[in-house]
Amino acid sequence: MTGLAIQDLYASHGRTQVLSGVDLTVEQGSLACVLGPSGCGKSTLLRVVAGFHQAARGRVTLAGRLLDDGRSRLPAERRRIGYVPQDGALFPHLTVAANIGFGLPRAKRPARVAELLDLVGLAGFGDRHPHQLSGGQQQRVALARALAPAPELLLLDEPFAALDAALRSDVRAEVAATLRRAGATAILVTHDQDEALSFADTIAVMRDGRIAQTGSPQTLYSEPADARTARFLGEANLLDAELDGAAAVTALGRLPLTDGAPATGRHLVMLRPRQLRLSSVPAADAVRARVLSCLFRGHDYRVELAPDPALGAGLPERLVAYTDGAPSETEVYVQVHGAAHPVGDALGAASAGTPSTVDA
Structure with missing residues (x-):
């Protein structure tokens, strides 16, 4: 079943065209990755889907609901989309539990926070503050907070980039496992080939504002569409x-x-x-x-x-x-x-x- 569908999407920054006819489909319950070098348009694509940047034309739908077609645009807060930025953006003055439960109805907060702490492997950490956690633990709290309202789609904008190499691999595997347990539909944006190949069910290689090739990690690595894609993947x-x-x-x-x-x-x-x-x-x-x-x-x-x-x-x-x-x-x-x-x-x-x- 289709979760996110993007058709012929164009977007610009001022007079500079950034996205040029992007087509992408992400099945419900799958982990997808948009992989590309800096400046290729992948972060702009994520921002259009999230509702932070308006499309010039094209069509973006989620579970059949229209999000943006360049004319009609659903506000970000009504899209049922979770967003995990690169730095996690936790509130430093709030506890882990308060960060995760922020914005949830008061009556549902304790049970949902306890459920998510267990899901991300941080049961017993609810009373700590962000500065008392490791970088990997902070990213798991950010993930739990994004999952708290049960979004239909989760967007991850290079969330592992600030972690050191050894920690990055472990946290990436933990996050992928957590998302699979939760049955979440998610899109990871990254420029790291190893990250994309190890994380996603489907990878979309982005180049010059377009999707150059989409497929499974195994297919893209062994059967790239062209020499540039072959070199980019390894x-x-x-x-x-x-x-x-x-x-x-x-x-x-x-x-x-x-x-x-x-x-x-x-x-x-x-x-x-x-x-x-x-x-x-x-x-x-x-x-x-x-x-x-x-x-x-x-x-x-x-x-x-x-x-x-x-x-x-x-x-x-x-x-x-x-x-x-x-x-x-x-x-x-x-x-x-x-x-x-x-x-x-x-x-x-x-x-x-x-x-x-x-x-x-």
Whole structure:
């Protein structure tokens, strides 16, 4: 069942157009994420949905109710939408319980506050003040306060950005679990790819005021619509290829294609770094490469490779592989596992001067 539906939405700041025909659907009870770089329009989109910014034209509905069409606009306080800002914006002079219950009818306040404290894992913290909590606990209080009036939609505007890296991952997982337990419909806005991939059921990648691609985290990561989306979601090895109907013929060998890929023609194809396997022993389907660098990252090694120039055109100057162990030799053999995914025109045709791998 559709929760939020946005159709052909336009919005501006003064004379500057920010949103240019945005289409987005968020199913009821699902967690969605709008992912994009700074300045792409994602925060403006959230503000239009919340009722803080007026649409120029288009249509925004929630559970069939019209929120904004550029002419008729429902006030923010009547939209039944909760909002969690980046800093949480808790009232410092109020207790945790008072923050959560703020605005609730007095008769319902104690039971609802107790229910939400338990939901966010803060039972027994009701008498504390915000300054007595950790950053992660403060964000959970802000979430509980937003959920208190039982909104039809919850908007989260980069709520984890102010947390340190180690805490951010834990709080993100806790918030996602809390929203799923509550059966909430929510939209997270972020520029952090890891955050989007680990949090949402559906991701909408936003670029230049438009939605470039929408899909599950797995689909967007393995089957991006174009090279820009591929790079934005993580490092990508981009190779020139000739598609022969069943496979991509590349300098790294004949590779299977993802489902729904074009059947023929010259294309740019993507391989994620985890698809490259390294060995010190030559194999029939392996190509030779020189190790340029090896960086230990705790959970794996990031290895930069220079492919053998004898392999010919269509290969980038460097490849990137993620491995569980460090290569023992300066010369290795590279094998590809999994399917290649076409992401646009071939390197020689459209990507001259563009890096083949980008660290996102």
